[in-house]
Amino acid sequence: MASLDSVSIAILLGAVLVMAGILSSLLALRFGAPLLLVFLVIGMLAGDSGPGQLQFDDVRSTYLVGSVALALILFDGGLRTRFQSIRTVLAPSMMLATAGVLLTALVTAPVAKYALDIYWSEALLIGAVVASTDAAAVFLLVHTQGLRLRPRVGATLEAESGTNDPFAIFLTLMLVEFISIGHSSAAHVAMEFAQEAVLGTAMGVVGGRLVVIALNKVALPQGLHAPFVATAALVIFGAAQIAHASGFLAVYLAGIIIGNRPTRAHNSVVTFLDAATWLAQIVMFVLLGLLVSPRRLFDSIGPAVIVALALMILARPVAVFLCLAPFRFNWREKIFIAWTGLRGAVAIFLASIPMLVGLNKAYLYFDVAFVVVIISLLLQGWTLAPAARRLHVALPRADRGPRRVELDLPGQLEQQLVGYPVRSKSLYFRRGLVPSWSKPTLVIRDERILTPSEADPVAPGDYLYLLAPPEKAEALDRFFVDMPPSSAPDPHLLGDFVVLGEHTLGELAEVYGVKVEEDQSRLTLADYFDIHLDHAPRVGAELALDSIVLVARSLGGGRVNVIGLRLPEEEDEAPPPTRRQKFRQKLADIWTQVAGV
Numbered sequence: 001m002a003s004l005d006s007v008s009i010a011i012l013l014g015a016v017l018v019m020a021g022i023l024s025s026l027l028a029l030r031f032g033a034p035l036l037l038v039f040l041v042i043g044m045l046a047g048d049s050g051p052g053q054l055q056f057d058d059v060r061s062t063y064l065v066g067s068v069a070l071a072l073i074l075f076d077g078g079l080r081t082r083f084q085s086i087r088t089v090l091a092p093s094m095m096l097a098t099a100g101v102l103l104t105a106l107v108t109a110p111v112a113k114y115a116l117d118i119y120w121s122e123a124l125l126i127g128a129v130v131a132s133t134d135a136a137a138v139f140l141l142v143h144t145q146g147l148r149l150r151p152r153v154g155a156t157l158e159a160e161s162g163t164n165d166p167f168a169i170f171l172t173l174m175l176v177e178f179i180s181i182g183h184s185s186a187a188h189v190a191m192e193f194a195q196e197a198v199l200g201t202a203m204g205v206v207g208g209r210l211v212v213i214a215l216n217k218v219a220l221p222q223g224l225h226a227p228f229v230a231t232a233a234l235v236i237f238g239a240a241q242i243a244h245a246s247g248f249l250a251v252y253l254a255g256i257i258i259g260n261r262p263t264r265a266h267n268s269v270v271t272f273l274d275a276a277t278w279l280a281q282i283v284m285f286v287l288l289g290l291l292v293s294p295r296r297l298f299d300s301i302g303p304a305v306i307v308a309l310a311l312m313i314l315a316r317p318v319a320v321f322l323c324l325a326p327f328r329f330n331w332r333e334k335i336f337i338a339w340t341g342l343r344g345a346v347a348i349f350l351a352s353i354p355m356l357v358g359l360n361k362a363y364l365y366f367d368v369a370f371v372v373v374i375i376s377l378l379l380q381g382w383t384l385a386p387a388a389r390r391l392h393v394a395l396p397r398a399d400r401g402p403r404r405v406e407l408d409l410p411g412q413l414e415q416q417l418v419g420y421p422v423r424s425k426s427l428y429f430r431r432g433l434v435p436s437w438s439k440p441t442l443v444i445r446d447e448r449i450l451t452p453s454e455a456d457p458v459a460p461g462d463y464l465y466l467l468a469p470p471e472k473a474e475a476l477d478r479f480f481v482d483m484p485p486s487s488a489p490d491p492h493l494l495g496d497f498v499v500l501g502e503h504t505l506g507e508l509a510e511v512y513g514v515k516v517e518e519d520q521s522r523l524t525l526a527d528y529f530d531i532h533l534d535h536a537p538r539v540g541a542e543l544a545l546d547s548i549v550l551v552a553r554s555l556g557g558g559r560v561n562v563i564g565l566r567l568p569e570e571e572d573e574a575p576p577p578t579r580r581q582k583f584r585q586k587l588a589d590i591w592t593q594v595a596g597v
Helices: 002-031 035-046 059-080 083-116 120-129 135-144 151-181 186-217 225-242 247-259 266-291 294-299 301-323 331-339 345-357 362-382 384-390 427-431 470-479 491-495 505-512 525-532 579-595
Strands: 405-408 416-421 439-445 448-450 463-468 498-500 542-545 548-556 559-566
Touching: 035 266, 035 362, 059 151, 059 225, 059 247, 059 266, 059 345, 083 120, 083 151, 083 301, 083 362, 120 151, 120 345, 120 362, 151 186, 151 247, 151 331, 151 345, 186 225, 186 247, 225 247, 225 266, 266 345, 294 301, 294 362, 301 331, 301 362, 331 384, 345 362, 362 384, 416 470, 427 470, 463 470, 505 525, 525 542, 525 548, 525 559
Parallel strands: none
Antiparallel strands: 405 416, 416 463, 439 448, 439 463, 498 559, 542 548, 548 559
16 A cells, blocks of 8 residues: 555655746746746756755656657657748758767767866767757747747747757767767768668658548547557657667657648647647656756766757757858858857757666766756756847747637538628728638637628627638638728829839739729728738739739738739840759759658
């Protein structure tokens, strides 16, 4: 009975710790503290050196939980990654995720060797442990601080932080093996890396396609789609690890494949995994905090601080500037990408590997990684928003989006129900505009369900539900947010090759002689973009209007407010593509054929 009581006590204390972490997140959000740091502190306070006095030294269980949590976090990151948004930054992101990790480890190693008085192999292992950025830390802090980054910068950070963990794990395991055995060869390392990368990629792509087929072909009971996908992700991860492939790379690629294909219950899967990964992060950080001994940490805190500062101020910037040199990033973007290399649970998780295999000085790696994470979350985490604004990589904050409700339709992959509350200042209410690919289906008013014709006219406070393709649902947001104040049109701009979005198609037809349908002549150019674009407007978006092409030159409040006119006589023959452009297009075509995205 005593053993049963001990199990019950362990369950109770574990649940209390997780609940404390969840509730403390509200306090951290209020005061701007990095949430991940809060979870680490909760674990430390509950440990044997804190008031909790919990005796916890089970490294094997921590490694197991950390592996599952990290696999789910990477899978969720892949699931949310739109391939179209990162394909233009794949090359710089992959450079940072591979060569950048290696360079960071190599530059950090000399500092670690002389600060900690250790061998070169041990110093390289410390560099490898702290070399990768943490996707969860980066995007959790970006989200909680309300930042909107420039698309190229945000996409680069997203792709890099999601793909650099597999290479850092590989590098750490190779160095652990070298220190344990005492010898290795470059050929062995190259073969291991090739095997892990190639097999991991293949298993991730194949596994992702199989999950998509299973989701769409097998009629699972309602509510089981999300657990099925999460379990399938762990199956892919475990199978890849057993095959000596990179399970973390495989599960991330599987997430990208699944997230970029139409599947049943997509929204419920994303919601479920969002909650699962949030819980996984909390459990992971609390367990890692329990393993820390503040008394032991005190002995190495000085050299560890030196390593942390060298990593942030020297190693990461050197790696970023060298890796991004061939690409068109300005110095402000490079500095911000260098400063946003936050370290999180991945570094402490990697530091637990030497403890698991019983290396000498194993706790030294763990303690150094812990100090690096703490300093990174404090210095970089708290200064992320000011740095983004000072370096001009943060876009102006848009109005808070409408409360969008997305409902999957059983047996239907091409359409879903998307619902919004109707606002009095929204584009839909004032202009009655919706894109051609959406269809108003029902209106909820005073707890009554009405058809659009029965509810006509729709009033503020109603809830409108529309049929729309799942991949375009987000583009509907701009029709249900408050419209920005319109500026008075400048009549002089109409005679040039740039016009304001407030001008109508009829006015444009009079000046340039283009043909416009009579029922569209009163539409403004901004309305024309809203109706005919199948995605949210962005600078550079183009629409044909008879013989001319309209090009979005500027946005305001989520709408096009300045449009450039490309007249027929201005169009020049496109220059032939360069070899580099041909090569990149070939790679994109191969990926599209293999991955089906």
